[in-house]
Structure formats: structure tokens, C-alpha cells
Amino acid sequence: xxxxxxRKTAAEVVAREDVRYLLGWKKGTFGxxxxxxxxxxxxxxxxxxxxxxxxxxxxxYLTLTEKPPxxxxxxxxxxxxxxxxxxxxxxxxxxxxxxxxxxxESVVIIGCPCPGVVDHExxxxxxxxxxxxxxxxWSDKGFLLLQNGEETEIARxExxxxxxxxxxYPNPVVSDIMVGEPVETWEPDDDQGVAxxxxxxxxxxxxxxxxxxxxxxxxxxxxxxxPLCYCEDCILDRLNPTWIYRSVNFSENTxxxxxxxxxxxxxxxxxxxxxxxCPANIPLGKLNRKLAREVREKYGFEPGVDxxxxxxxxxxKPDDPEEFIL
Amino acid sequence: MSAxxxxxxxxSDFVGMLAGKNLWAPRESDEGLRFVPVAEGEVPTLDYxxxxxxxxxxxxxxTETLFKFKVGGKDLEEPRPDQDAVxxxxxxxxxxxxxxxxxLFSWDEDDPYYLKRREKTVLVGLACNEPGLNCFCTSVxxxxxxxxxxxxxxxxxxxxxxxxxxxxxGSALIDEVKELxxxxxxxxxxxxxxxxxxxxxxxxxxxxxxxxPAGLPGLWEDELWQRVSASCIGCxxxxxxxxxxxxxxxxxxxxxxxxxxxxxxxxxxxREYTLHTSGHNPRPxxxxxxxxxxxxxxxxxxxxxxxxxxxxxxxxxxxxxVNIDILDILGQVKEEI
Numbered sequence: 018x019x020x021x022x023x024r025k026t027a028a029e030v031v032a033r034e035d036v037r038y039l040l041g042w043k044k045g046t047f048g049x050x051x052x053x054x055x056x057x058x059x060x061x062x063x064x065x066x067x068x069x070x071x072x073x074x075x076x077x078y079l080t081l082t083e084k085p086p087x088x089x090x091x092x093x094x095x096x097x098x099x100x101x102x103x104x105x106x107x108x109x110x111x112x113x114x115x116x117x118x119x120x121x122e123s124v125v126i127i128g129c130p131c132p133g134v135v136d137h138e139x140x141x142x143x144x145x146x147x148x149x150x151x152x153x154x155w156s157d158k159g160f161l162l163l164q165n166g167e168e169t170e171i172a173r174x175e176x177x178x179x180x181x182x183x184x185x186y187p188n189p190v191v192s193d194i195m196v197g198e199p200v201e202t203w204e205p206d207d208d209q210g211v212a213x214x215x216x217x218x219x220x221x222x223x224x225x226x227x228x229x230x231x232x233x234x235x236x237x238x239x240x241x242x243x244p245l246c247y248c249e250d251c252i253l254d255r256l257n258p259t260w261i262y263r264s265v266n267f268s269e270n271t272x273x274x275x276x277x278x279x280x281x282x283x284x285x286x287x288x289x290x291x292x293x294x295c296p297a298n299i300p301l302g303k304l305n306r307k308l309a310r311e312v313r314e315k316y317g318f319e320p321g322v323d324x325x326x327x328x329x330x331x332x333x334k335p336d337d338p339e340e341f342i343l
Numbered sequence: 344m345s346a347x348x349x350x351x352x353x354x355s356d357f358v359g360m361l362a363g364k365n366l367w368a369p370r371e372s373d374e375g376l377r378f379v380p381v382a383e384g385e386v387p388t389l390d391y392x393x394x395x396x397x398x399x400x401x402x403x404x405x406t407e408t409l410f411k412f413k414v415g416g417k418d419l420e421e422p423r424p425d426q427d428a429v430x431x432x433x434x435x436x437x438x439x440x441x442x443x444x445x446x447l448f449s450w451d452e453d454d455p456y457y458l459k460r461r462e463k464t465v466l467v468g469l470a471c472n473e474p475g476l477n478c479f480c481t482s483v484x485x486x487x488x489x490x491x492x493x494x495x496x497x498x499x500x501x502x503x504x505x506x507x508x509x510x511x512x513g514s515a516l517i518d519e520v521k522e523l524x525x526x527x528x529x530x531x532x533x534x535x536x537x538x539x540x541x542x543x544x545x546x547x548x549x550x551x552x553x554x555x556p557a558g559l560p561g562l563w564e565d566e567l568w569q570r571v572s573a574s575c576i577g578c579x580x581x582x583x584x585x586x587x588x589x590x591x592x593x594x595x596x597x598x599x600x601x602x603x604x605x606x607x608x609x610x611x612x613x614r615e616y617t618l619h620t621s622g623h624n625p626r627p628x629x630x631x632x633x634x635x636x637x638x639x640x641x642x643x644x645x646x647x648x649x650x651x652x653x654x655x656x657x658x659x660x661x662x663x664x665v666n667i668d669i670l671d672i673l674g675q676v677k678e679e680i
Contacts, residue, residue, distance in 0.1 A: 045666040048476065052666040055576040073665065081576060083628045146476055147548040232374035234405070238578035242664055254615050262596045263607045266405045294664035296395055296580050297374040
């Protein structure tokens with residue numbers, strides 16, 4: 018990835034009068050961390066990076082931006098927001114367009130073809146993080162780690178994130194500007210995570226999820242980081258009536274996790290952010306990917322691919338065969 | 344107070360003798376490391392950095408039933424905590440955190456639930472020989488061998504643990520396992536001091552806190568809060584995993600005719616935190632909420648109890664999904680003051 022080109026493109030975009038700010042990735046405060054960056058001027062565009070550490074899906078900020086009440090006489094800033102997207106992130110933007118969660122004119126999409134990002138937890142486990150910010154680059158073999166003045170070659174298979182092993186869309190599916198050439202797609206792995214759970218009998222499966230959901234702290238980082246969990250009035254925040262109690266126990270935690278999974282069926286674009294941020298390590302990806310596959314196989318719908326598609330759960334077809342309805 | 348030595352060969356006997364006391368220790372599972380009640384026959388190892396969820400949950404559970412009642416009934420059933428507990432391997436920062444929030448829970452009104460548990464719980468600490476990447480306890484009044492909040496401090500000397508009594512509760516515990524222990528000599532205390540110095544030297548991150556509590560009120564309207572919270576997603580990770588965060592919400596919940604009033608951890612990072620019935624929200628955006636998180640720890644608490652309500656455990660830094668780093672925020676605060 019040519020960083021100069023990326024920064025130059027970003028600087029040109031933020032300099033445009035119709036653009037409010039640009040969402041990109043910046044170096045974090047230590048180790049392997051990456052911070053989402055809100056770039057407001059061409060100068061700050063020089064801080065942007067794109068590397069195998071850039072796991073964060075910035076599309077989430079398109080709907081997360083708050084609109085506090087403005088002082089009398091002040092007009093809201095309705096200019097466009099520019100966003101840098103990997104393949105998976107672009108699917109989130111596309112799905113938002115399908116659902117009319119955002120308007121096409123409100124965003125400038127800067128596509129970054131992505132050879133695959135790393136599993137941060139695995140990286141820190143194998144190559145301990147230090148207080149110095151480290152760099153990770155894509156190389157012929159996989160990744161090149163630059164840490165404390167030393168260079169280490171790391172094989173791609175050793176660190177590639179699970180979501181990337183399963184990825185079928187490394188190139189952005191929608192964009193206004195592309196930075197760099199499209200990457201060659203790869204044969205996705207079989208989804209062993211889902212297969213493993215499916216292979217267990219119902220009782221064992223139930224025990225497995227029971228244990229996982231019992232660990233949930235209800236911090237809602239999965240919901241908040243999700244680019245497609247953007248209901249203004251989420252049932253979880255409702256107190257009257259309280260659909261899901263605040264008590265943190267297996268029953269309520271399960272209600273929460275299953276409600277979220279079902280709300281994402283046919284909408285989740287498998288960016289893996291929920292699983293990455295969960296402080297209780299709940300394998301949320303397995304749950305979401307299982308439902309995504311059901312929708313793909315039973316309804317032939319894949320979310321976040323075609324911006325002109327009709328939203329799967331909100332469309333009606335008179336000729337629907339409805340074969341599976343008893 | 345005296346000091347004793349426990350040979351690590353006797354570790355399982357030591358655990359065994361405490362087993363009847365509702366013993367809690369860190370255990371590694373799918374969710375990571377967490378304090379849990381030790382199972383029968385289990386011998387916990389203390390070979391770890393620190394748990395993800397702080398041990399505060401043993402004295403301040405995430406969800407606690409205050410009383411139960413039947414819908415339409417008048418009788419209240421009040422389950423009050425009365426169980427003894429021993430927490431094994433509490434890091435000095437986490438014990439210090441409890442010591443700090445003791446002030447709050449015994450301030451204007453005594454909180455019977457928290458205080459009862461605190462009274463009934465013995466905290467056996469474990470000094471830090473290898474501080475974590477984002478530890479900064481030494482910047483906020485703590486240290487790798489700090490004993491504040493602890494009843495007993497253990498120091499890993501290699502083949503043996505040094506056990507230092509801190510409170511009477513700690514001494515009583517030592518008495519119960521005395522047969523396994525030997526008297527400590529001068530050498531062990533020298534070894535401890537050496538390890539403590541080395542550990543403090545391994546702490547890489549720091550902040551000079553002087554001036555922050557006094558300066559924060561002047562930054563109330565500063566643009567800084569907007570800047571440092573721009574990428575915040577508004578989840579509860581930083582607060583739920585914070586050993587000093589103590590905000591809770593109270594809710595009535597029913598299942599059929601069975602009802603309970605309970606309290607559960609709340610987070611100032613949540614949208615509906617202190618949301619008024621009228622719909623007015625005193626902290627309408629994440630920038631005011633982030634300002635609250637920092638001010639509560641580094642200003643309000645200092646005003647009231649003369650101590651910073653942050654122990655430098657580094658959890659909020661380690662686990663923030665978007666790299667919001669409290670040391671970075673405090674650094675920016677210092678620049679603006």
C-alpha cells in the first residue's frame with residue numbers, strides 16, 4: 018500500500034468544501050494499537066495509515082455521530098463525511114445504503130483494497146506488545162513487523178484474522194475513489210468455527226452457548242461497535258417497558274445476545290468487530306456467520322453487496338415459495 | 344506485624360486449608376482470567392498478570408438483589424450478604440481500589456451490602472514482579488507492593504512466598520495455616536525490597552498528576568473533550584472493567600408474580616446514564632460523558648475524599664476497542680491547563 022498516495026488522496030478529499038471530515042486510521046498510543054482518526058484538514062491527513070493492523074470498521078461512525086441540540090440560530094453541518102473502507106467495511110456502507118440508513122450523497126467512500134488484517138490478540142500473544150508504537154506492513158510472505166528497530170517476517174497464515182480467512186470481498190464493493198490496485202482474491206477457508214458448533218448435538222451446543230452468554234458483561238461494546246446496530250431507540254435502552262432486564266444473568270444475557278443476532282440476520286456483513294471488541298471473548302462471529310449462511314442458502318440474499326438490492330427482512334415478494342413455512 | 348514464608352511445595356496444602364472459606368482466585372477460561380470461587384480440589388496458580396474483570400465484583404457484584412417481594416404482597420425478603428470470603432492473589436492496585444471506594448460506600452449513608460461483604464472478606468494480595476504494559480500505579484499513589492486495602496501481602500520470592508500481615512484479619516488467617524509456614528528472615532525482606540524496586544523500574548507508562556485535580560474544573564467547556572471522545576463508541580468496557588468505578592442503577596424486575604429490587608453496575612459512558620424522566624439529558628453526548636469519567640476520577644473524588652479514584656491498573660487502556668487512552672487524555676489535560 019502506497020501511503021503517500023493514500024495521504025495525498027485524503028488531503029485532497031478533506032480540502033473539498035463539501036466534505037466535513039474524513040474517517041481514517043491513525044497510529045495508536047502504544048504497541049500495535051490503531052486509533053480511528055477524524056481528519057478535518059489536509060495537514061492532519063499526513064498522520065493516516067493503512068496497514069494489517071487496521072482492523073477497525075470505520076463505517077460505524079457514519080451512524081454513531083451524535084446530533085446534539087444546536088444553539089438557536091446555528092445550522093447543522095450537513096456536509097459529506099469521507100470514510101476509508103476495506104472490503105468488509107465497504108459492505109457495511111453498502112448495507113447502510115440498502116437500508117437507507119445513510120444517503121449515498123452524504124458520504125465519500127475511499128476504497129482501500131485489503132490483503133487481510135491480523136488477529137490482534139494472536140499478534141500480541143506471539144510477538145509481545147511494547148510501549149513503543151510498532152508498524153506492521155504487508156509483505157510477499159505475509160507481514161513484516163517493525164518493532165523497536167527490529168524487522169521480523171511473519172507468515173500470513175500465522176496471524177491472519179479469522180474474518181479474513183473467510184473473506185470473499187477483500188476489494189471494496191462500492192467506492193468513489195480507490196486507493197491502490199485491487200488485490201487478488203483468495204479461496205476462503207471453510208468456516209470451521211461454525212462447523213465445530215454445528216457438529217455438536219443440541220444439548221452440548223446449548224451448554225456451550227450457556228457458558229458463553231453467562232460470561233457477558235452487558236457492556237454493549239458489540240452493539241456499539243457494530244456498523245449495522247444503529248437503531249436510535251434500541252430495545253436494550255428501553256425502560257418502559259423493559260424488554261430485557263438490566264440484571265446480568267444467563268437468562269437476560271441470552272435474550273440480549275439472541276435479540277442482537279436475529280436483528281442482524283441478513284444484515285451482518287461479517288466484519289468481525291463485535292468479536293474483536295468483546296471483553297468477555299464471546300465468539301459472536303460464530304453466531305452471526307451461522308445466521309448469515311442460513312440467509313444466504315435459504316433466501317439467496319447476501320447483505321452489503323448490491324446497493325440497489327432490497328433489504329432482505331423488509332421486502333415482500335408475492336411469488337415467495339415459502340417452502341420452509343410449515 | 345510479622346512476616347512468614349510459605350514454600351511453594353506446600354502451595355496446594357495452603358489452598359486446601361483455605362478451601363472451606365469460600366475461597367476466590369483467578370481462573371483462566373474462554374472469557375480470559377477472572378476471579379471465581381475455587382472449585383473443590385482445584386489448585387489455582389498465581390502465575391498471571393491481572394484479571395480482566397477486577398475483583399471488586401466479589402464485594403460489589405455486577406447484579407445484586409436488594410430485596411424480593413410478591414407482586415401485590417407486603418412482605419419483603421431481604422437477602423443480606425453474610426458469607427465469609429477469602430480472595431487469593433489480589434493485585435495491590437485492585438486492593439487499593441477497594442480501599443478508595445470504601446470511602447464512598449461509607450460516606451453519608453453506610454451501604455450495608457458493600458460494607459458487609461468488605462468486612463467478611465479477607466484480601467490476600469500478590470505483589471507485582473512483572474507489571475503489565477499499561478500499568479501506571481506508581482503515578483497515582485500506588486506501587487507494586489502497596490498494601491492499602493489488603494489484609495495480607497504475598498510476595499513471590501521464587502521458591503517461596505513471603506507473607507506479610509497487614510491487618511488483624513490477615514494475622515488471623517496466618518494463624519490458621521501456621522503449620523505450613525516458617526519464620527521469615529532479614530534476607531527475605533531484602534529480597535522483597537529488591538523485587539519491588541525492580542518492578543517499579545519496569546513500569547513504563549506514567550503521568551505527573553500534580554495540577555490535574557485543580558486544573559480540571561477550568562477546562563469544563565474546553566474543546567479538548569470533543570477531541571478525545573470523537574472516536575468513543577459509548578460502550579461500558581472502560582467503566583465496567585475499572586476497579587474503582589462504582590456507579591449503579593436500581594431496577595424493579597418481575598417474573599410472573601415474583602419480583603425483586605436489584606442494583607446493577609451502571610456506566611457514565613451509556614447514553615441513558617442519569618437521563619431524566621423529562622427526556623433531558625445532562626450529558627447529551629459522548630464528549631460530556633467522557634468529561635465526566637475523567638472528572639469523577641481526577642477531580643470530584645479528590646475534592647470529596649482527597650484521593651484520585653484511579654489506581655493505574657491500565658485495564659481501560661488495554662481493553663478500549665478504539666484506543667482511547669486515559670494517559671493520553673490526561674496528557675492533553677495537562678497541556679491545556
